[in-house]
Amino acid sequence: MDILLALILGVGLSAAAGFRVFVPLLGMSIAAQAGHLELAAGFGWLSTPTVTIALGIATALEIAAYFIPWLDNALDTVATPAAVVAGTVMTASLLGDMSPLLRWGLAVIAGGGVAGTVQGATVVARGTSTVATAGLANPLVALAELAASGVTTALALAVPLIALVFVASFLIVLGARRRSQRAGGAKEAGNPGRGSSA
Numbered sequence: 001m002d003i004l005l006a007l008i009l010g011v012g013l014s015a016a017a018g019f020r021v022f023v024p025l026l027g028m029s030i031a032a033q034a035g036h037l038e039l040a041a042g043f044g045w046l047s048t049p050t051v052t053i054a055l056g057i058a059t060a061l062e063i064a065a066y067f068i069p070w071l072d073n074a075l076d077t078v079a080t081p082a083a084v085v086a087g088t089v090m091t092a093s094l095l096g097d098m099s100p101l102l103r104w105g106l107a108v109i110a111g112g113g114v115a116g117t118v119q120g121a122t123v124v125a126r127g128t129s130t131v132a133t134a135g136l137a138n139p140l141v142a143l144a145e146l147a148a149s150g151v152t153t154a155l156a157l158a159v160p161l162i163a164l165v166f167v168a169s170f171l172i173v174l175g176a177r178r179r180s181q182r183a184g185g186a187k188e189a190g191n192p193g194r195g196s197s198a
Contacts, residue, residue: 010090017086017149019148021086023059026056040092073127087115
């Protein structure tokens with residue numbers, strides 16, 4: 001597989017892992033078994049039936065758990081590092097003919113970095129929902145995250161370039177929102193007495 005295309009595919013799947021850890025791993029395993037995806041040497045285990053079944057069970061459990069308010073927040077402590085690891089492994093498994101140092105370096109930076117960034121955004125969204133609605137709206141957040149993970153996985157496997165555009169758009173919007181929040185916080189810090197006068 002062309003290195004650039006493999007990297008784009010890895011980034012797309014890594015972003016999907018930021019929404020749900022096991023959905024893109026399952027998609028990748030099924031695609032590899034079907035012969036649609038070529039894995040790098042040493043990663044053939046991802047396409048074995050046993051691993052596919054295990055990933056299917058893990059996916060079902062993860063999906064179900066995120067629909068339980070408060071448990072979903074607790075899962076984030078595990079899901080965040082797991083998403084980074086999943087993004088790193090998936091990206092590395094697609095980068096074939098290169099030195100291990102370069103392969104894992106690219107995998108950590110591109111795959112792990114994107115997965116961690118997206119997962120961080122979902123943690124914030126769920127935390128906001130928990131505070132604002134006492135967790136009542138969290139199942140809707142979980143449904144949106146599941147849909148985003150499924151769509152991103154499908155796009156990455158079918159049309160990687162469109163998946164890359166989707167991921168890039170998400171990261172740009174996320175970055176703009178964070179800058180806006182920081183600017184708003186700095187403005188409030190600069191006017192501590194505003195609105196307090198009688």
